Amino acid sequence: MDFDYFYGRxxxxxxxxxxxxxxxxxxxxxxxxxxxxxxxxLMLDRASLSAKNGWLxxxxxxxxxxxxxxxxxxxxxxxxxxxxxxxxxxRKIL
Numbered sequence: 001m002d003f004d005y006f007y008g009r010x011x012x013x014x015x016x017x018x019x020x021x022x023x024x025x026x027x028x029x030x031x032x033x034x035x036x037x038x039x040x041x042l043m044l045d046r047a048s049l050s051a052k053n054g055w056l057x058x059x060x061x062x063x064x065x066x067x068x069x070x071x072x073x074x075x076x077x078x079x080x081x082x083x084x085x086x087x088x089x090x091r092k093i094l
Contacts, residue, residue, distance in 0.1 A: 017038070017041040017042060017044075017045055018041055018044065018045070019037055019038065019040070019041045020040075020041075020044075023037045023040065024037070032088065033085070033088060035085050036085050036086075036088050039082070039085045039086065043064060046064050046065075047062045047064050050062050050063055050064050050065060
């Protein structure tokens with residue numbers, strides 16, 4: 001695969017995941033692995049899609065529908081690794 005320079009608005013052809021800066025810069029998130037932070041960005045992306053589709057619970061909170069198999073394919077990890085990462089992330093923020 002050849003990688004060339006971007007010309008004009010060539011970079012616009014890509015979609016990107018966003019990681020909130022606070023996860024990188026704030027000391028209280030220093031103990032969370034980068035893999036967990038990337039997983040958070042994937043879930044944030046799915047939350048945005050769910051909100052656009054109007055998937056809200058009775059309290060108005062966004063309902064994220066994300067099959068475990070889809071996460072495995074997108075994240076290129078085995079299922080136990082994804083579960084471990086989610087456990088790590090939620091243990092840190094709760």
